[in-house]
Amino acid sequence: MLKSTFVGKSVPRKEALSKITGAAKYIDDLSFPGMIHGVTVRSPVARGRLKKISFEGDLPWNEITQVTAKDIPGENCVAVILKEQPMLVDGMINHPEEPIVLLAHPDRALLEKARKNVKFEIEALPSVLSIDDALSKKAVVWGSDNILKSYLVEKGDISQAFAEADLIVEGEYTTGAQEQLYIEPNGMIAVANPKDGVTVWGSLQCPFYVHKALKTLFGLPDDKIRVIQVETGGGFGGKEDYPSLIAGHAALLAWKSGRPVKIIYDRAEDMAATTKRHPSRTRHKTAVTKEGKILGMDIDFVLDGGAYLTLSSVVLSRGTIHAPGPYVVPHVRIKSAAVATNTPPHGAFRGFGAPQSIFALERHLDVVAARLGLSPEEIRRRNFIHQGQQTATSQTIKEPVDFDKLMDRAFEMSHYHSKIKRFEIENKTSPIKKGIGFAAFMHGSGFTGSGEVYLASVAGVEATSEGRIRVLASSTEIGQGKNTVFAQIVADALCVDVGLVDVAQPDTSVVPNSGPTVASRTTSVVGKLVEDAAKGLQATLRQSGFLGESYTSAQFQEACLVYLEKFGSLKTLSQYKAPPGIFWDDEKYRGDAYGTFAWAVYVAEVSVDTRTFEVKVDDFVAVQEIGRVVNPLLAQGQIEGGVIQALGYAIYENVIWKDGRMANNRMTNYIIPTTMDVPRVQVHFEEVPYAYGAAGSKGIGELPMDGPAPAVINAIAHATGGDFKHIPLMPEDLMRILT
């Protein structure tokens, strides 16, 4: 057993100082000799046929680089899962803001004028703008039925549950879109020419996604494409797939103009054109006994995918698997679908489908409890899943899971029971109604089903000629703390000082493909590869005889240098292997959906002013079991930040749609929480080391996005007696429902 010196400690963020002093270079801080600027001209309509493009006005068009679909050297597509989305419109327009023409010039003011003088002749076609329109086939905009992807999960026999039930409770719940609003807008710089190929630098999460997209777009071999991630000002999933488009656009302009091209989105463009959280609709039909035992859940879960498939099939998959929650239910049927609409494609956003279906379930269970005359607490306690029991996909939970303990802890920290009593008395005489609510939930670590096996990620470590250790992985630092956590894991695996470990900048020409930075997989899954590679490097050094059984950091460095001197290089790689006994059936959608889950109970306390309908979240408790905590300070930061994003999702952030386009695409009218709106989040970790995660860790990044919305809405329902079925719950909705 390794002794852990750094894992478990709040080692300060590696790149903290450069960020704090403003020295860190983000994409817009970089400039290349001869670089010019690029802009995107986009569709003004939701759906139509593009007839003609004209370049009008008294402008020096011959000086302005112009790119349209016909300039694409390879395939006109954004290669992600399928190749269905064009890089530039060629004929059919499928959503507002769809890119049609690219322009580049050194003078940004001139470019703005030019952008306004590109005119389109478009034959408008009927569009589909909501889940209902899509399902009723108001128009058919995808395949024969507007269904991008569907799943069916079955366990037991749902009709038997309904036959045996004492009570059947139905409910429909909906969630709105959520804008990413990373504070750094998207941006890329490209250098591209037929001789050297294509190189891009950018704000992005997944270097090898961009690599694949560029390879296809230009029809070039792997080694002619290079993608480098620079300091990235927030991602949250929003920089998972969309950066492939921007990289493609910048590269096409660079290819044609022969000069480096920078594209930086302004805020309005970023909000209108790039991906948001999928809107959803969930219908529950739940069979229960009068004692509160859940016999069956019949769930119909639908996501609005937007105009192209992009990542919707995998978002839908996670939402589907998380829909029945951490409960053991003998009979389950989940039918789910992602539908096509003529809005910009919705994409990955922290939680990835789970926040939507978890909101529906955790809200619904409060309703079921009330119908049974039980407390919200009792109905959950009677149905929590335990070690050895099976989830809806028939996955047997192998590790210990103790939800009663998590709940006890969360209720103790929030003074849940005493507050329920107190509020009941105080609310009688006050116009400000107080309430307390909670949610119990889980989040699967890493890719769903066989995803990790298909990815077959590789990561490594090497010794450098300065006698330092360098971690090699394409996983990106987007604020979550990857650099620091990897350094801690490697330092402990090698028994050296954490200061000796560097983490390579993700550059596809230098690092192996450790997979995308998504799905709460970086610390636990990629960290494990890095840890194994480090142990391999240590074993190599020992076998060479240069390293003894025990050693100091300096002796380790010395051994590396001697080895390098003799053999030239010292590098070990490690590839993903599924933990033993994992089985997933893609056809039946059954089996071990995730290697493991993180488990949590979150409690929210609110005050609702019944005169102004304003809601304030006064207290928030987040209790979770995430395996071993590698870095408590960073882990708390993930939880606190995720909870506050999710509070925004619940009660502040309202995307207003007009003809398939976000109408309030500005920070002045799309409101996220500020310092004045947030409670102090009390964070508590139960630590149960997970045998197959790096240093015992599980995934953490997305978990805090799942629980706050239902906890807050349940608290508002508790305070007011209202029946709320939709988020965001805005003051005007509260007024409508309560008066």
Added chain:
Amino acid sequence: MKPTHFVLNGKKTEIASPPMSRLLDVLREELHLTGTKEGCGEGECGACSVLIDGEVVNSCLVPLAQVEGAEVRTIEGVIEDPRFKVLQSEFVAHGGAQCGICTPGMIVSSASLLEKNPHPRRDEIENALAGNLCRCTGYSKIIDSVEAASK
């Protein structure tokens, strides 16, 4: 073009950009001070915060002409000020920066607060930072950092 004169981070500066240029662009592009960030370009996010004669302003909204004769301090100047070194170490120690794009603006606003009020209460810190948006941290660790720096 008539040059604009101002004192930038303690040094006399003269710049011949159009008077209606955004101060943010002049700082970042002409003077290569890229620590000041652009998050929205419309005065909402505070990523572009600088100090003009000691007051926090959003440099994306300030035309160059407005700083004629003024004293301008950016993150690059603020972090050199020995009085504010403690902000650096406390932001490191308390996890005040995650992705870091909001951080220079947070430091600038915090420095201005501490200049006027060396020992602010927590709610005073919240007030002073209300114009600086952060999407990563949920704010608590930023406020902790400033609070620790004022002790």
